[in-house]
Amino acid sequence: MSAKRRVGSVTVCFFTLLMGLPCVWAGSNNTSGTEGPSLEETLVFIKDTWEACATMRSGSQRGTAKDGSIWQLERMAKVDVVVRPPSALHIVTRLNERRKLSGGFEVQTPTESIQEFDLNAMSPNMSTEREGDTSNLYGIRLSCARPACVTERVASLTIPGKPLHDLKTGRVVVTTLEELVYEDRAPQDKPGDKKGEAYIPVCDRVAADSLSKALNHAINKVGGKKSLF
Numbered sequence: 001m002s003a004k005r006r007v008g009s010v011t012v013c014f015f016t017l018l019m020g021l022p023c024v025w026a027g028s029n030n031t032s033g034t035e036g037p038s039l040e041e042t043l044v045f046i047k048d049t050w051e052a053c054a055t056m057r058s059g060s061q062r063g064t065a066k067d068g069s070i071w072q073l074e075r076m077a078k079v080d081v082v083v084r085p086p087s088a089l090h091i092v093t094r095l096n097e098r099r100k101l102s103g104g105f106e107v108q109t110p111t112e113s114i115q116e117f118d119l120n121a122m123s124p125n126m127s128t129e130r131e132g133d134t135s136n137l138y139g140i141r142l143s144c145a146r147p148a149c150v151t152e153r154v155a156s157l158t159i160p161g162k163p164l165h166d167l168k169t170g171r172v173v174v175t176t177l178e179e180l181v182y183e184d185r186a187p188q189d190k191p192g193d194k195k196g197e198a199y200i201p202v203c204d205r206v207a208a209d210s211l212s213k214a215l216n217h218a219i220n221k222v223g224g225k226k227s228l229f
């Protein structure tokens with residue numbers, strides 16, 4: 001090959017390399033951009049989305065008991081989320097389940113639960129569940145990546161000045177979860193149970209899907225991994 005041809009080949013290669021560098025930088029920038037929102041932004045989104053749900057209602061659900069009797073079930077829920085940096089969640093859920101059986105018998109079980117866990121101990125795999133075929137209420141089930149990483153405390157609730165028997169039997173109907181007080185003592189004063197998962201109510205399918213994506217993103221951000229088994 002002549003000297004002129006060798007110089008020409010080197011010149012072409014040099015210019016090709018220069019032209020290609022901006023593409024490499026652009027590709028690098030695009031890769032870093034796919035990391036998505038920061039952990040702090042994601043946790044704020046999770047908290048705000050649950051707060052926007054306010055009081056959730058399932059609507060009336062029909063079912064059949066083991067003895068063949070027909071029952072109707074209605075659930076009310078309210079979820080409050082406290083973020084404890086860098087990646088822990090403190091979730092307070094007030095729930096009232098009102099079950100009416102054929103024959104007029106009725107049972108209510110208002111409770112408050114506190115669930116605490118760190119997202120770095122959770123698996124990014126989670127499920128979104130609908131609480132009945134025609135229910136307006138959904139839920140998110142998160143599982144631990146290591147055994148028993150969720151602490152849960154539960155306390156019974158009652159209405160001030162109303163007999164507990166009347167509340168439990170449905171003679172007094174719960175219309176707002178904010179009016180309820182602790183029957184005995186607050187959940188944080190009770191010993192907590194260690195569990196391998198957390199189930200949290202969500203007001204609708206759209207919120208459930210958004211929260212699932214946000215939780216998955218946050219768990220991956222803080223190094224959460226799938227369970228070994």
